[in-house]
Amino acid sequence: MRNIKLTIAYDGTNYKGWQLQKNGTTIQGKIEEAIEKTFKKKHRIYSAGRTDSGVHAQGQIAHFKTSVPVPMNKIPSIINTVLPPDIAIKNAKKVSTDFHAQFDAKQKHYRYYILNSLKREAFKERYAWRVSYNLNVSLMREAAKALIGKHDFKSFQAVDKRERLSVRNIFSITVKKQKAFIVIDIKGDGFLYNMVRNIVGTLVEIGRGYFSPESMMEILKSKNRKKAGPTAPAKGLFLMEVKY
Amino acid sequence: MRNIKLTIAYDGTNYKGWQLQKNGTTIQGKIEEAIEKTFKKKHRIYSAGRTDSGVHAQGQIAHFKTSVPVPMNKIPSIINTVLPPDIAIKNAKKVSTDFHAQFDAKQKHYRYYILNSLKREAFKERYAWRVSYNLNVSLMREAAKALIGKHDFKSFQAVDKRERLSVRNIFSITVKKQKAFIVIDIKGDGFLYNMVRNIVGTLVEIGRGYFSPESMMEILKSKNRKKAGPTAPAKGLFLMEVKY
Numbered sequence: 001m002r003n004i005k006l007t008i009a010y011d012g013t014n015y016k017g018w019q020l021q022k023n024g025t026t027i028q029g030k031i032e033e034a035i036e037k038t039f040k041k042k043h044r045i046y047s048a049g050r051t052d053s054g055v056h057a058q059g060q061i062a063h064f065k066t067s068v069p070v071p072m073n074k075i076p077s078i079i080n081t082v083l084p085p086d087i088a089i090k091n092a093k094k095v096s097t098d099f100h101a102q103f104d105a106k107q108k109h110y111r112y113y114i115l116n117s118l119k120r121e122a123f124k125e126r127y128a129w130r131v132s133y134n135l136n137v138s139l140m141r142e143a144a145k146a147l148i149g150k151h152d153f154k155s156f157q158a159v160d161k162r163e164r165l166s167v168r169n170i171f172s173i174t175v176k177k178q179k180a181f182i183v184i185d186i187k188g189d190g191f192l193y194n195m196v197r198n199i200v201g202t203l204v205e206i207g208r209g210y211f212s213p214e215s216m217m218e219i220l221k222s223k224n225r226k227k228a229g230p231t232a233p234a235k236g237l238f239l240m241e242v243k244y
Numbered sequence: 245m246r247n248i249k250l251t252i253a254y255d256g257t258n259y260k261g262w263q264l265q266k267n268g269t270t271i272q273g274k275i276e277e278a279i280e281k282t283f284k285k286k287h288r289i290y291s292a293g294r295t296d297s298g299v300h301a302q303g304q305i306a307h308f309k310t311s312v313p314v315p316m317n318k319i320p321s322i323i324n325t326v327l328p329p330d331i332a333i334k335n336a337k338k339v340s341t342d343f344h345a346q347f348d349a350k351q352k353h354y355r356y357y358i359l360n361s362l363k364r365e366a367f368k369e370r371y372a373w374r375v376s377y378n379l380n381v382s383l384m385r386e387a388a389k390a391l392i393g394k395h396d397f398k399s400f401q402a403v404d405k406r407e408r409l410s411v412r413n414i415f416s417i418t419v420k421k422q423k424a425f426i427v428i429d430i431k432g433d434g435f436l437y438n439m440v441r442n443i444v445g446t447l448v449e450i451g452r453g454y455f456s457p458e459s460m461m462e463i464l465k466s467k468n469r470k471k472a473g474p475t476a477p478a479k480g481l482f483l484m485e486v487k488y
Binding site: 009010011056077080083085086087088089090118119120121122123125126127 | 253254255300321324327329330331332333334362363364365366367369370371
């Protein structure tokens, strides 16, 4: 029985997120279907995390165990042949039998793209949140610092999907201006449901001057979702990399 | 009565092309709907050309006449508000009453993206034709020269949509390698139905060594569609600019 680790990219626009659902097409569903078609056998795959409806990935990780003797270096191209073009297996690698994509993850890197422009861009709106009021990147950067480290992130957790333990460790946050885009990179040991999108929504409130940069610390300390900004749209969010 | 010239960008993936249809969503349909909603009156719009199902545009041009007194500089943002995010009015400009987007066009610039890679790219396949055999760009460039100038392009015209006059003037063709992409730019006074895609399909046959570069001249002279290569997929094609 081999344990196989897959690195996966997908454009999440047309999917109801990663996780299998009774109604609606999901990334997991499409990949399990593709493995079944090519391996001629059903397999269950396990991902590092369940990206939400509309969220994209450049480096999602998943694993599955199989006794089907497909050569390792052929696995990506074989599965890709039957996958829709907006999902790509980038890499397949044999890992130890006890490797688990979710439980062994040490660091996740998410990236969020804000298109800070009055002008609509037909080819960019699919992969970024367009914000038309002018955002002050320095204020956003200053505010983001308050989040670095081990904190209870209850203020940034979706109200309807609370987890018992809401302490997470954020290793770094960078806020960069790249032409019309503002790119926010967040790395941490794990993230609560909607946490990155709620952080981004709050940073935007700070960038446009509605909240002060100092308010980020107060919001964090309040442990009250109502104090934070709105949830940024899914389409700007990318799971970039998972480290083990 | 003002005559208004619009510059329009769209991601053609989810549309049945430019032209209004009884069944299926089209770019023209969406824009006429948006103008009707915002101007509170029906208007007919006329484009420089009818891009096909799945073809994209960075610089499509259209015009419409209106007596509704909307300020010119507000027109793009007003119409964009009710358009889907994958269609954008980039610019609106008052033009002389006899300006016609189709009949007055002097030059059209089309661009075609080939992704020359064995590897699937989840975020690029929507806007390029992925060709996995290795293409020789020098051979393609050499062959393309044969097409420059005024010729009867019957060999590159869709069999089911012939036009009476199939002579067109191609001003320039460039074939450039840009990382994993091969970018083909074609400028001419006009193009027959599927002409750019049939030229690209033929260039790919030459780039992979199935046709010789010299065969381009023979194909052109034969005036026989069957001699040329296959029609390249719509998704790699962009209408970049129309000049008047």
